[in-house]
Amino acid sequence: LVKAHGADKGQERHVWINRIVGMLTFGVIPAIVLHWVMEFSWADYGVIPSCSLDVLYWILGLSVIVIFMTSxxxxxADNLEQYPEIRRHEWTKKLVFWSALSWMGYLVAYELMFRGFxxxxxxxxxxVWPAIIINTSIYSLVHVPKNGKEGIGAIPLGLLLxxxxxxxxxxxxxxxxxxVLSLANEWFSLKYQPDMRVVE
Incomplete structure (x- = not known):
């Protein structure tokens, strides 16, 4: 991709491809397979159409904490070396929107796989507890290639979730x-990157 499109465009396309592949491999393909073979309903994998007050309280409380900590x-420096994943120096509002949307789509698939299936x-x-330990271990290991610090940080978050x-x-x-975590990190990282800015 770098050879074909240049360093900046090649790197950006690599990010888009990774997110699309993640949506397919974590979400779409497993969902299709399980739809045909699973003995359980979607609700048995945590996919339910409604949110209780308990769920809303957790979402609001944790979101406030996550935004504060991420800010x-x-x-x-080690965060800014990696984020935002797209390393374009000038971000248009269109790019901010599509990057956020692709993150959200990727994370739907990601959570459907990890905290669902x-x-x-x-x-x-x-x-219960063996499942939580196994799930959190896998979740942490998946983050290690990005950053050892991120892999360690994934342990308490994985356990809690x-x-x-x-x-x-x-x-x-x-x-x-x-x-909230991923978008806050992307937007704060974009704000703090000395050589990146959002343009009209």
Missing amino acids: RSARA LLFSFVRAFG CVITLRTGSIWVALIVHW
Whole structure:
């Protein structure tokens, strides 16, 4: 991609491809396969059409904490080396929008896999706490290639999201908090990057 489109455009296209592939491999393909073979309903994997007050309280409370913490952690040099993932120096509002939308689509698939299919399947196979430990371990390991610090940070977040998901029977808290975390990190990182800016 870099050879074909140049360093900047090649890197950007690589990010788009990664997110699209993630949507397919984490979400679309497993959902299609499980739709045909699974013995359980979507609700048995935490996909339910409604949100209880308990879910809303968790979403609001955790979102406030996540935004506050991200506003500080996004300034760190090791974070700015990686984020925003798209390394374009001038971001149009259109790019901000499409990057956010692609993040959200990717994370729908991601949470459907981790806190949906895997977590609830592990609970049925191994019990609650073994399922939480296995799920959190996988979740942490997936983050290690990005950054060792990110892999360690994924442990408490993964544990908390697993517990909340099982308590509420829904993936909504994990999904929306993950949206807030990723978008806040992208936007704060964009703000703090000395050589990046949003243009008209």
